[in-house]
Amino acid sequence: MATAAPLHPKFDILVAGAGASGLIAAIALARTGHSVALVGKTPGPLPGRTVALFEGSLRHLDDLGLREPLQEISAVVKGIRIIDDTSSLFRPPPALFTSDEIGLDAFGLNVPNDDIVAMLSKVVDGMGDITRIEAFVSRYDFREDGVTAFVDDGREIECAVVVAGDGRNSPARKAAKIEIKEWSYPQTAITGILRHRRPHDDITTEFHTRFGPFTFVPMPATSDAPRRSSLVWLMPPAEAKRRLALDPRKLAAEIEDQSHYRYGAIEIEGKLGAFPMAGMRTLKVSGPRLMLVGEACHVFPPLGAQGLNLGIRDSSDAALALDGVDLTNAKAIEAAVTEYEKSRRADIDIRTRGVDILNRTLLADFLPVDFLRGVGLAAVTAIGPLRRAILREGVEPTLARTLTNFAPGSRP
Template sequence: MNDETSAPGIYDVAVIGGGPAGLATAIALAQSGARTALIARRAPYGDNRTTALLVGSIDFLEQLDVWRRCEEQAARLETMRLVDDTGRLIRAPEVRFSSREIGLDAFGNNIENRALVAALEARAAGLAGLSRLDDEGEAVTPGDADVAIRTRQGRSLFARLVTGADGRHSLCREAASIELRRRELDQAALTFNVTHTRPHRNVSTEFHTPQGPCVFVPLPGDRSSVVWVMAPADAERLITLGDTEFSQAAERQSHSILGRIGVEPGRHLFPLAIERPAQFAKNRVALVGEAAHVLPPIGAQGLNMGLRDAADIAGIVRQAMSQGEDPGSAQVLSGFDLARRADVASRTFVIDMANRSLLSDFLPLQMMRAAGLHLIGAWGPLRRLAMREGLAPSWRPAPALKETPVDRM
């Protein structure tokens, strides 16, 4: 990877944003042969949040030569338990999903985001076709033939396509005049990591409470990451507790299945919402990651969808350039929008309905939820279909990235 210090530069694609989705997108584009600029600050990942990477995401990271750099810092997810902890009169039975039932050693791996970002940064540093600007985008101006970009440090560059990986408050999305559809949820997610005295045995357990799910996801050793969704007022109260009281609250919520729990330093609180743009690409700008979709932390879909964004834009750009087409043309962007629309819409619908059915006090809806989970748990073909569709849409082909001769570190 080259550090770009001179201006102006002209690129096939510029990626703005250096989170996991942005880094993966830049690597995939450069590896596919596009002359790529990455505009993102170099900084260690700022907190201890984790991601459950599903098998499709791991396959993609292997294609990018990233996974081998962080695999030892991840924990396998072999079994997933859903436990109805609502205390309601009508409750769903416990449902267990085993990866071996669909011929997999694991559904995926859970990894701390800072370890994943470090591996992505290491891979990006070895790509000759990727230029890094240790900077932030300040202005993005789409034109007829290219997009003009100005950074905070006053650098200027041009790209035929800009990929916006710049998060929820996306400068790129605004520059492309893409409307955002947002719905606030009366929920907040509290995230933290814990140690425990009993082994997790690579089992992820999700407790369904009247306020939302609370999931304990394995980390290496006798550790787990926790995402606890609840009413905002309760989350604000819990986050202020001392370590002892907070650990006791987490242990009670886990029903002591992991033994004595001790909370690790670092707690984070996030208000929840559902966000989706009216289009995923427009005016020479394509959106990936949280610039393109924000969902509640249910079903491990957030970053996994972001990595599918990265795979799709890289594949579409590679195909366009191999045919001599402009990678930022309306026709190419229409292909990306079509590729992402069904995936994001279907995941958003399922997660939204699952969340609504859990929160609802409407008795017929509770009965339908309980019956549905009972059917999934009892009928093997439906359970296996649910597992496969939860990992990735069955109708979506696996990405095939063409690797160019690049340095491997």
Template sequence: MNNKRDLLILGGGLVGMTLALTAARKGISSHVVDRADPADLTAEGFDGRASAISTASWNLFTNIGLADRLEPHGCAIASIAVTDQMKPGGLDFTPEAHEGTLGRMFANRELRLALFEAASEEPLIDWHAKSEITARHRGEHGVSVTLADGDELHGSLMVAAEGRGSPTRDEAGIVIAKWSYSHRAIVAGLVHEIPHGNVAWEIFYPSGPFALLPMLDAEDGAHRSALVWTVDESDAAGTLKLSDRAFLAEVAKRMGPMFGEIRSVGPRSSFPLGFHHTAKIVDDRLALVGDAAHGIHPIAGQGLNLGLRDVGALVDVLAEGMRLGLEPGDAQLLSKYENWRGLDAFSVALATDGLTRIFGVPGKAASAVRRLGMSGIQRTPLLKNWFMDEARGVRGDLPELLRA
């Protein structure tokens, strides 16, 4: 068995597996190593864990052949409503009919099913699920990992796609700036009386954002939304322990009557909110993608989309370099990838951090100033269009695979 591939991708989540499939479309082979059991990640049921896929990210999925598989499971985002505590003076982002949607919402389970199915059928991907790495090596002529069962896998370039706690990044000694927001995001699926109208709601409270994201109706016709509710770290445990009835009463207080009766809530989960950004995203024969390089607040739903832009840029750079006879681990190619992605990722990270802090300032005066600013944007088409293009991910120097 030949254990040498072009890429050695460590982490087979949404970003890592998309990278492997995107690389394969360009003829680039990979090992994908992940310790998770795919069966656990694709178990039946909707638990509220969902992702907003921007227009540019949808272009990527289309260009690598996943659109037909995913299309029936995505809920279009026709509009985004932004409000400060449900008071007057909010924002309404709605594109013109010819501009399409602002993106699509997918249950993470459906994204994983599509990616895993495609990866299992792709000969250029050697997928090592439920595998623990015991050693990593980056040398002058290649990279390798040793698995717990003794197998050794080899490649030209190592890619860290393991998420926020990336051991590969930490082992490489890459400096990282990070801080905690001292908040947790509580995630759950809601079933409600009135249809959501394909509107994504971002309701800001001093304690944190309260987001309601449109999902497809259930098979029995029940209307569903995904809830992402930010609470103070000290309140998270108590909120998670509330009975369903008490939890729904708290949710109803924050969202008002817009969805009518909230009929049920699915399993609740939570995760800590923090910011991190690495000083660099490459090292000798190493590239970082997704949350391994930059972790941002979910306030604007851009975390996964930022990682998919990393994927598109890295594959563009590698494919062009290999066409010219360079190997994937070539330092020139890694430098080009870093120069391309560094500024965009840092700008988005700072913007989301700034929004989190601005909307977290308590008091009536601060709320009035925020609502005045939003009213100004609402009346300025040029600004509104700029924000919508940012949300759709269609601004800037896009990789080829993220273009329509």
């Protein structure tokens, strides 16, 4: 790993943020041949948090040489089971979708968040073309002729472009004065790792309750726990507070009851996590000499495993836009930033709105909404071509790219 010694180093690209999105962006951008500085501190542990990566994301990671090390710390997901547990009058029967319906061995992989960050950090540390700086950028000066990033360790970094994966409170986004829209939900998510008696059969099970999803996702087996799943349980904040105060055995009993004993006896492994449900999107995903990736430009609830999958597509499109660009040419940089904005806008908008609508339909105890949701799931289950089209779109999205290509001003 290279370490920057000068107080005024210069790079082609500065990547801000050392979480999963920032690390993937740095690796992808370094593959384009540009000099890259990765500035950020490794995030603290996130108990019980995992990320499910779909096949489309895994193909991007495979191009970066990351799929093989990722598989070693992940569990495969071959099926998705959806159970309407809202007690609605229009409740559809349980639906099971399997990867072989669309010719795949698996929909994707599920991996602990802390493990994927550690794996990506190890890869970055072994790359000679990424200079890693364990510090935070406190201030930016975006100018027509370049960018200066003022780092809290005293360094002033000069670069041509900033790619910011520095989270929902992104200093780079704020420095560029990019506006955001924020909203919240009356929900808190409890996350954790569970051991259970019955097998998960490589299937994610998502119970749709009146308070939001209650989801089990397969986890890798260990020598002393052959059957494990990650839990994401959305509920009212008061209920989350009550449950987090319970003895682990009593909470495990409530999880067994909520899951209708589908997984048999349950034991909680390690610490639980909890976080309030909120959403955010930016009105733009770029500014002069700036591209936003990951939660710097979109945040939404953990439905449909969209978060990091969307962030990986951000990083892939940022690298594609900057590949082969002369970063000493201001007009070339402006064109690359414009191309990135066009390529990401529809994808982010579709995913953000879709997750928001799904979550709100679960929370709405309103018969017409229940009817439409029930009919929609029943139609997807029963109509083969529609079912397969939606599965393919979920695994490797193409709708946003199609809309972008047909948008006014798009390249032919």
